[in-house]
Amino acid sequence: MATASMLSVEDALERILTYFHVLEPEDRALLDCLGQVLAEDVRSDIDIPPLPNSSMDGYAVQWASIAGATSETPRLLRVLGEVAAGSLPHQEVVPGGAIRIMTGAPIPQGADTIVPFEDTDELERRRRGEGKLTEIAILKELRRGANVRPAALDVAKGQMVLSKGTELRASEIGVLASLGKARVKVIRRPVIAVLATGDELVEPGQVLSPGKIYDINTYSIAASVLRYGGIPRVLGIAQDNLESLEAKVEEGLDSDLLITTAGVSKGDYDIVKDVLAHRGQIDFWSVRMRPAKPLAFGVLFQRDKGGRVLKHVPHLGLPGNPVSSMVAFEQFGRPAILKMMGKEDFAKPTLEAILEEPIINDDGRRVYARAIVSKRNGVYYARLTGHQGSNILTSMAKANALAICPEDVPMMKAGERVKVQMLDWAEDQS
């Protein structure tokens, strides 16, 4: 085993990431950019709240008018009017007067304190059948300024509220709405062309003739692209001949990344490598990992009719085995997508679990074993999903994690602590 000539996972990823940059901004409607990253600093043009306002339904009063109030010694005030949320108060609160006020409504001139309904006799008066109230008894002295929210309590005009690079979740989208932003500049989502190669492949839904198998990788990889926020462009299946491959690869050049599956093993009898090498600069790597040792990476050139290079399009060539291609996508495709989207953290998150059965590592590669991680009494445990052959996709469907055995560890025993990459959190299943 020539493991010395193999690339480590880290080195392969580092080389790959140098080819990707944060994509350009686009201007989008607020509800269309969940999960995208802000491409601009957002400052507020307004104070929030814009005016001092009431945090309760109640009566706006001058504090001096209610000083000393108790249920035994209530203060009787004249009701001067009413102000609803969204209206401006037209009257002023004078000594001995009160204005009925709704939550969120601006504080009338003259008032400095809000007395909530429950500290007045309003409910009692209503029960007695009083119609429009002309006076109200205050049953409690509150502190001066009670239930008054000052202007700009949440955000001051000119304040930086969300900075460039922030990922937009539901709460950030709410914050942008509160500033009055109907549209916002975000980093656009990358378009990822997905191409399966191989004469043996048939599209699902078609009849399977003897010797053929259904194309899996187009679906598992395109779904993975979607999951991490990219826009998959499905190119379908290229046959193993020059015309078919050339045409499909050409189609894929109008994307931010072309992902192919199969045809990248070092020993392979495969036209895929010839076409790719002819179209650009592609390296064929052996990565010190299992599954997914063979990997191709490089750039393809989009040329005009005169042959001049218009654009470089990164190319990631994943292995043909469905498990290998998914595991390699997680390690190399996912970070590329996240980097293009402007996300800051594209390392795959890991946690530590107790291994419940051994992982054998017989050839010095880093093993990504399909595993089921579960939590019992606050501790994570990892068991494997059975046969780890890279053609066994059902084992990937059973797994929710990849348990990692380092390249220099020939065997991990049951009971040892193992690093696991989560494929989906419990939260993600929602």
Added chain:
Amino acid sequence: MATASMLSVEDALERILTYFHVLEPEDRALLDCLGQVLAEDVRSDIDIPPLPNSSMDGYAVQWASIAGATSETPRLLRVLGEVAAGSLPHQEVVPGGAIRIMTGAPIPQGADTIVPFEDTDELERRRRGEGKLTEIAILKELRRGANVRPAALDVAKGQMVLSKGTELRASEIGVLASLGKARVKVIRRPVIAVLATGDELVEPGQVLSPGKIYDINTYSIAASVLRYGGIPRVLGIAQDNLESLEAKVEEGLDSDLLITTAGVSKGDYDIVKDVLAHRGQIDFWSVRMRPAKPLAFGVLFQRDKGGRVLKHVPHLGLPGNPVSSMVAFEQFGRPAILKMMGKEDFAKPTLEAILEEPIINDDGRRVYARAIVSKRNGVYYARLTGHQGSNILTSMAKANALAICPEDVPMMKAGERVKVQMLDWAEDQS
């Protein structure tokens, strides 16, 4: 404080969930159903792999022809032909013969063992410039059956592969493709109508006149609906008058759930409650939680022109404060959506963290404090995001979790263990 008359969060959720059922199936293209739940058991119509095939690029041989082979005592075999993946072998392997074979190609008649290229002298012959090889030396005796993958190793014809209720992730979508399924029956996504109410509200992008504020809840709630897999139908803003509210509520009845924001507090001067009560059976609850104590829940009736009830549409009335509405949505709206989607686990996942500052609970309600949870040396810590006023949405944008102080605990001190609901996992930020 009449906490005794309040509903617990659990009781409120239990009552709410009785109104929701798993929605009906729809038939969708494979790549359109990521995150949806299978509405049928899926059995395989085929063996996978369909035929015994090679797991390596190499030569298909009879084991007897290579017995005893070493690099010193190679076995020289006649090359009878070649079989690529996706082709059927046309020749039979006879004693002393070999057929060149590619990974995934069906094993030719007569062969029982595959010798990989590296255990032959093929590379050396290529280096010497031999063209079409007519013979090949085998340099190693392999075990009988080496590198032959039996038919049906992954899946047998008739086998149940994915059961009803399975959530479709990228790997399940790959598995369905491997079975040849181009379309699949999944539980449809719920349509959630979102209606903001209040005269004070203005749509983002419009000019803000004095006393008005921008509508936040439409955006934060619709984005939350999207995030958990629902399809938001944005109804916009209903003014506080009968015509506007009636028209908007009517529009919202063509959905699986109508969510309104504001107008549900017990003391509120609000026409919203009148309209809802008139249109269906709505309860106005106080839930023993902070923020988000006031909550409305019930059903609205969609009627035909003759007044006959055609359909019951559940209604969830969230408080108007943007933080309250988001927190209440997480506790009550999210589980309703997940239940309709056919997901099994709709409890919000929690983890335990060390609280880094106190939570004060002065009125016997369950506190959901906006918090930032981070992990240091394998331990989760939770600190609060500052002022916990329910109008302060920026504090929600800073948070990645809600730290929970139980209703019967008047204060949690720094250093205590606290349950936190994660609003987004690190993984989710991807």
